Amino acid sequence: MLKTRMQLLFYLSAIGLAVFLGIHMAVQHLNNVLATGDTAPTSWLSMIGRATQNGWVVIYILMLVFGLYHGLYGLRGIIIEMTKSDKAINLVNRIFIVGGIIIFAWAAYIPIALATR
Amino acid sequence: MPDKETSVTFKVQRFDPEKDKQPRMQEFIVPTRRGMTILDALLYIKENLDGTLAFRTSCRMGICGSCGMYINNYPRLACHTQIAELESAVVTVKPLPNSPIIKDLAVDLQPMFDKHKSIKPYIVQENKTEESNLTHEYVQKPEEVEEYEQFSYCIKCGICVAACPTSASDAKFLGPQALGQAYRYCADSRDAGSAERLTITESNHGAWRCHLAGACSEACPKGVDPGLAIQLLKNKMAKQALAGPQKNKKVAIYPEPKEIKPRVAVPPFTAK
Numbered sequence: 609m610l611k612t613r614m615q616l617l618f619y620l621s622a623i624g625l626a627v628f629l630g631i632h633m634a635v636q637h638l639n640n641v642l643a644t645g646d647t648a649p650t651s652w653l654s655m656i657g658r659a660t661q662n663g664w665v666v667i668y669i670l671m672l673v674f675g676l677y678h679g680l681y682g683l684r685g686i687i688i689e690m691t692k693s694d695k696a697i698n699l700v701n702r703i704f705i706v707g708g709i710i711i712f713a714w715a716a717y718i719p720i721a722l723a724t725r
Numbered sequence: 726m727p728d729k730e731t732s733v734t735f736k737v738q739r740f741d742p743e744k745d746k747q748p749r750m751q752e753f754i755v756p757t758r759r760g761m762t763i764l765d766a767l768l769y770i771k772e773n774l775d776g777t778l779a780f781r782t783s784c785r786m787g788i789c790g791s792c793g794m795y796i797n798n799y800p801r802l803a804c805h806t807q808i809a810e811l812e813s814a815v816v817t818v819k820p821l822p823n824s825p826i827i828k829d830l831a832v833d834l835q836p837m838f839d840k841h842k843s844i845k846p847y848i849v850q851e852n853k854t855e856e857s858n859l860t861h862e863y864v865q866k867p868e869e870v871e872e873y874e875q876f877s878y879c880i881k882c883g884i885c886v887a888a889c890p891t892s893a894s895d896a897k898f899l900g901p902q903a904l905g906q907a908y909r910y911c912a913d914s915r916d917a918g919s920a921e922r923l924t925i926t927e928s929n930h931g932a933w934r935c936h937l938a939g940a941c942s943e944a945c946p947k948g949v950d951p952g953l954a955i956q957l958l959k960n961k962m963a964k965q966a967l968a969g970p971q972k973n974k975k976v977a978i979y980p981e982p983k984e985i986k987p988r989v990a991v992p993p994f995t996a997k
Contacts, residue, residue, distance in 0.1 A: 609966035611927045616963055688929050689895045697929055 618681045624674035628667060659722040668719040672712065680708050732756050733808055735766055737778065738819040739829050748826070750817070751775075757808050763818065764792050764803035767830075780830035787946060790882030794830055795819040800887040802946045821887040834883050836896075840903040841881065844925055846910060849918025864977040869914040876909035876954045878947045885941035885951050897930040901941035904932050905951030908958040913973070920970035923962050932958050 634642055635658075636649045648654055658664040684704050688697050732754050740748035753774050755766045764782055771778050783789040785804045792803040796818055797811050808816065824832035850856040885901040886892050892900050899907075907926050911919040926932045935955045942952035964971050 609924070609927060609962065611929070611931075611933065612962045612966035615933045616966065685934070689891065689898075689934055692897060694929075 614681065618678060621674040621678040621681075624670065625678055628671040628674065631667065632671070656722070659719060660725075662723065665719045665723045669716050672715050676708055676712055676715075680704050731814075733766070733813075734815045735770065736815060736817045737767075737770070737830070738817075739778070740820075740826050741828055742826070748819075759809070761808050762804055763794070763796055763801075763806045763808060763816065766808060766816070767803060767818070778830075779828040788880060790880035793821050793832075793882040793884045793887065795821055795887065800884040800944050802882060802884065805946050821883055823887050823889065823892045824883060832883070834881075837881070837883050837886050837900060837902055840899050841906060844899070844903050844907040844910075845918055845922055846903075846906050848910065848913060848916050849921070851917045862979040863915045864979055865914055869976075872914070873909045873912040876905055876912070876949055876951075879906060879909070879949050879951075880947055882946065884944050884946060885949075888940040888944035890938050890940060891934055891936055895930055895934060898934050899926065899928070899931050901935070901951035901955060904935065904958055905941075905949060905954035907932075908954040908961070911958065911961055914976045916973060919961065919973070920965065923958075923965050926958060927962050927966075932962060935959075 635646070639646050639649045646654055659668075681704075684700060687700050691697050691700065735753045735755050736750045737753060738748050739745070739751045753770045755769055755774075757766070764785060767778065767780055768782070771780075780794070780803070781791045782804065783791040787802055787805040790802070793800060794803050795801075796803065796806055797813060797816060800821055803818075818830060820826050820830045820832045824834060824836065827833050848856075855861070879902065881902060883902065885905070889898075889901050891898045904926060907922050910916050911922055932955055935952075937952065937956070939952045942950040945951060961971065
């Protein structure tokens with residue numbers, strides 16, 4: 609039941625995305641409404657400050673995982689719906705797995721490098 | 726709305742793969758009467774106007790599922806659709822979409838039947854010899870029958886497949902008919918084949934490709950609601966993926982009769 613588990617992860621990642629995008633909105637764009645205390649949350653200094661905190665690094669990486677998985681798995685679903693050949697579907701799967709890992713490694717490097725500098 | 730004395734123009738799609746390159750529309754004027762169905766009109770055309778018109782029909786009462794057609798741009802049973810209910814002076818009749826055309830209004834439903842067969846549309850028994858040679862009678866409670874009863878009314882007319890947007894874009898998609906029937910058998914308390922059936926329905930072109938448009942449920946002439954069946958099937962698949970194969974409760978078997986009761990005697994003939 610691998611495909612079903614992957615589909616459930618697809619739904620789970622959507623919930624995760626909603627949660628983390630909610631945090632992002634609350635901290636960066638609704639600071640006046642929610643009175644988060646930070647007067648300029650979108651300034652460079654404020655963002656670098658958050659990026660050096662471990663909690664935020666975890667949030668950024670989880671958001672990346674959820675966003676990448678949800679986006680790539682959704683796109684794969686659209687492509688395989690249009691694909692008749694099983695060989696082509698296998699090729700699409702491989703491209704998405706390899707592409708996803710490369711994008712993740714590249715994008716995860718930035719918050720990790722910022723946190724450890 | 727056509728009255729007793731009026732006529733209706735029928736635009737019928739014609740296509741003979743041996744002669745035509747493209748389908749074309751042909752017009753017929755059909756005199757209508759109260760209660761006349763689209764099938765009655767097609768039979769009138771065949772008997773009086775053009776005997777070469779090809780379409781499939783059998784029971785004329787919405788049971789056999791033969792006369793599914795695309796009537797006024799919506800999939801319907803021709804025998805189950807009265808001309809009056811369309812409230813139109815022009816009626817277009819085309820073959821069901823998402824299936825190859827054999828001739829005129831007759832489509833090849835073999836792909837749908839192949840998909841239907843692939844999901845094992847029968848009670849799978851743990852004991853395989855019991856499957857072909859039943860030795861017991863099973864007891865089902867009314868609430869156990871209710872679990873699948875609605876979905877067992879499918880007449881395999883192909884209307885849900887014609888209405889389905891995923892079937893239109895993905896020819897390999899199992900389709901609402903097969904997936905609905907997969908749930909019908911998985912929900913049957915006598916069945917022991919859920920695990921293998923759910924493995925089939927989770928394929929690349931299986932239940933997870935359903936976008937829940939609901940067009941199948943809206944179009945189904947028997948009220949089967951295949952859209953609901955697919956959602957319940959997804960629920961079963963999720964449970965199996967997370968907690969392993971879910972077995973139905975062991976269904977009770979009627980005990981072997983210990984004695985044979987003598988037949989009640991025929992009452993004496995009283996009339997003289």
